Amino acid sequence: MRLFRSLPPLLSLRAFEAAARHLSFSLAAAELFVTQSAVSHHIQKLEADLGVALFERRTRAVALTPEGEAYYANVHAAFELLRGGTEAIRAQAIGAATLTVGVLASFATRWLAPRLPAFSAAYPDITLQLRPEIALADVPAGAVDVAIRYGRGRWPATRARRLMAERLFPVCAPSLLAGGSRPRRPQDLARFPILASYSKNAFEWDCWARHVGLDLGAMQTVQLHDYNIVVEAALAGQGIAMGRQRLIAGQLETGALVPVLPDAVLDDDRIGWWLVSPKGTPKRAASAFCDWLVQAAEKDALDPMH
Incomplete structure (x- = not known):
């Protein structure tokens, strides 16, 4: 039997996807209705879990590392699938x-x-x-x-x-x-x-x-x-x-x-x-x-x- 390693927490993935999409922790926080420090905490937790740095922290901005860019492409695609599936099922339920x-x-x-x-x-x-x-x-x-x-x-x-x-x-x-x-x-x-x-x-x-x-x-x-x-x-x-x-x-x-x-x-x-x-x-x-x-x-x- 193949053993699968557990996925990172969904909250951490959501915080990463939003921050990477906006290239801003503050805009990600506004979208998710949490504080900027909460977004930063979730991303730090995700980086620790993955063992790589996902962002370069600069004085007034953030940028994705090469590892962060590669990971964002996959995570964003997964969330887009989830969003599309959710909207489709909602539309079906509402009619x-x-x-x-x-x-x-x-x-x-x-x-x-x-x-x-x-x-x-x-x-x-x-x-x-x-x-x-x-x-x-x-x-x-x-x-x-x-x-x-x-x-x-x-x-x-x-x-x-x-x-x-x-x-x-x-x-x-x-x-x-x-x-x-x-x-x-x-x-x-x-x-x-x-x-x-x-x-x-x-x-x-x-x-x-x-x-x-x-x-x-x-x-x-x-x-x-x-x-x-x-x-x-x-x-x-x-x-x-x-x-x-x-x-x-x-x-x-x-x-x-x-x-x-x-x-x-x-x-x-x-x-x-x-x-x-x-x-x-x-x-x-x-x-x-x-x-x-x-x-x-x-x-x-x-x-x-x-």
Whole structure:
């Protein structure tokens, strides 16, 4: 009987494959949702098990050794086989399906749409039908299979699962603050139009104002159709909007929008984006989509520009 030596631990192989693919321990850590030191530990353990060095450690980078390159070719091919087989069996289990998703237009265009190609690649047998409407779909009645809503998780006769928290702070175009008119305290916002999106249960400006001790009664509020229009109005210098960090990360990164009061930030775990579905057993396709969204949101927390 031929004796087979045991394989290295799967965690060590996963860490090596990700680090070799990115040529970065930190990017591998972000992909695997572990710390950089954990990736380094797994790779050191693998190198000890194999008896060879797989990486050259440099000051600000890593490179594969010749042995590491040869091993990566085999390990990567094995993981690609596993990924392909897993996706095929998942697709078979779920079966061809159409999934109707109710979502705000602002979330659909500013966060969800850029990430959908990754979902389609992972679940080619699920066809998504997005309903980006300002009016909330009737989830309890089954108007949609799942909805992505913004709020505090209080929707009767539904199941709500938090997707990701939102960080709130007033923002505007840099041009609005030109000429020394930058607000120094929340009360100074009274000099500017306040931009708000329509909602039957508006709460974000009220919650932020209570957080900073501001009375909104004297404010000039301009109510716009939805948050996409609010952002466009802010970019045009027409007033101050409540920044939802998850949706405006790109504009903050480029400086097209800037925080008005950098220290006046509302971090409340109850405020954010929620996955809302009818009570009862969800469709397999709905469960797959929700699980995928949660993973995408976790990656977004590590890299909002992802």
